[in-house]
Amino acid sequence: MPELPEVETTRRDLEVRVRGRRIVEVCFDQSGVSPARGLGPLELADALRGRSFERLSRRGKYLIAHLDGGDALVFHRRMTGNLIHRRPTDPPDPFTRATIALDDGSELRWTDMRRFGTWDLTSDPENAVPGIGPEPLSDEWTVDDLGAALAGRTAPIKAVLLDQRRIAGLGNIYADESLHLAGIHPERAAGSLSRDEIERLHRTIREVLALAIDLQGSSAQHHVGGLGQRGSMQDEWRAYHRTGEPCRTCGTAIARTRVAGRGTHFCPRCQPATSTASAG
DNA sequence: CTTATTCCCTGATTGC
DNA sequence: TGCAATCAGGGAATAA
Numbered sequence: 001m002p003e004l005p006e007v008e009t010t011r012r013d014l015e016v017r018v019r020g021r022r023i024v025e026v027c028f029d030q031s032g033v034s035p036a037r038g039l040g041p042l043e044l045a046d047a048l049r050g051r052s053f054e055r056l057s058r059r060g061k062y063l064i065a066h067l068d069g070g071d072a073l074v075f076h077r078r079m080t081g082n083l084i085h086r087r088p089t090d091p092p093d094p095f096t097r098a099t100i101a102l103d104d105g106s107e108l109r110w111t112d113m114r115r116f117g118t119w120d121l122t123s124d125p126e127n128a129v130p131g132i133g134p135e136p137l138s139d140e141w142t143v144d145d146l147g148a149a150l151a152g153r154t155a156p157i158k159a160v161l162l163d164q165r166r167i168a169g170l171g172n173i174y175a176d177e178s179l180h181l182a183g184i185h186p187e188r189a190a191g192s193l194s195r196d197e198i199e200r201l202h203r204t205i206r207e208v209l210a211l212a213i214d215l216q217g218s219s220a221q222h223h224v225g226g227l228g229q230r231g232s233m234q235d236e237w238r239a240y241h242r243t244g245e246p247c248r249t250c251g252t253a254i255a256r257t258r259v260a261g262r263g264t265h266f267c268p269r270c271q272p273a274t275s276t277a278s279a280g
Numbered sequence: 281c282t283t284a285t286t287c288c289c290t291g292a293t294t295g296c
Numbered sequence: 297t298g299c300a301a302t303c304a305g306g307g308a309a310t311a312a
Contacts, residue, residue, distance in 0.1 A: 114289040
């Protein structure tokens with residue numbers, strides 16, 4: 001599913017291709033459902049027609065398309081959303097819910113099998129995502145910041161990693177992967193992590209996100225990049241979606257449980273429930 | 281303020 | 297083989 005690396009992949013792919021392009025028309029499928037809360041398909045098309053893209057930015061899992069005039073169209077791909085740049089003559093993409101025609105004859109196709117994705121038109125792009133936590137790949141995000149986000153919390157560490165108010169952009173895949181690399185059990189109380197564990201986790205979060213961006217994201221399920229290409233990070237998964245398969249570090253079968261309502265994968269040996277001893 | 285639960289959606293998978 | 301139940305999960309809403 002699209003997490004920070006998948007959204008960043010799309011941003012990089014599309015930025016150069018939509019910059020300066022004017023929206024000629026926006027067409028939605030026949031469902032009558034708009035991905036924009038509070039705006040129907042026709043209203044949304046009216047609001048976007050004639051506007052130009054200035055740049056694309058990202059905040060956590062949100063893709064922000066800055067428009068001329070100072071406002072922005074904010075996309076969230078949720079589970080199955082993709083934004084793909086195509087020519088009209090390219091073969092159809094399955095589950096295309098909307099098409100944005102551009103003034104150079106190309107188009108952006110919004111595909112979203114499960115229709116969870118959202119568009120949000122805002123006049124205040126700087127505050128497009130209120131309450132969201134720090135960007136984990138930013139130079140300004142320190143070990144101390146992570147420590148402060150975890151301090152005193154009794155919730156499982158994985159639940160805190162998934163909480164977008166604490167850290168922006170981690171989802172189920174990269175939470176599991178970061179914890180495996182750090183050797184930390186996903187059900188450990190967040191506030192119980194030692195300084196050494198917090199340092200390891202800070203490092204592995206950044207490592208796994210950076211690698212995933214290099215590999216253009218994980219495409220085991222639905223994600224494709226802005227040109228329709230698959231990523232290859234799924235080949236590097238060490239925990240996520242590997243139930244019963246051998247841990248790449250120690251060979252122990254990867255276990256599966258449920259944390260914060262999400263399927264959770266970990267190595268019972270490398271990620272012990274109690275120890276603070278090293279791993280990763 | 282906190283943590284836990286439900287719901288949205290639809291194709292894939294599982295169970296009988 | 298067929299059909300129903302379950303599963304996948306980000307985040308908003310709701311509950312406690």
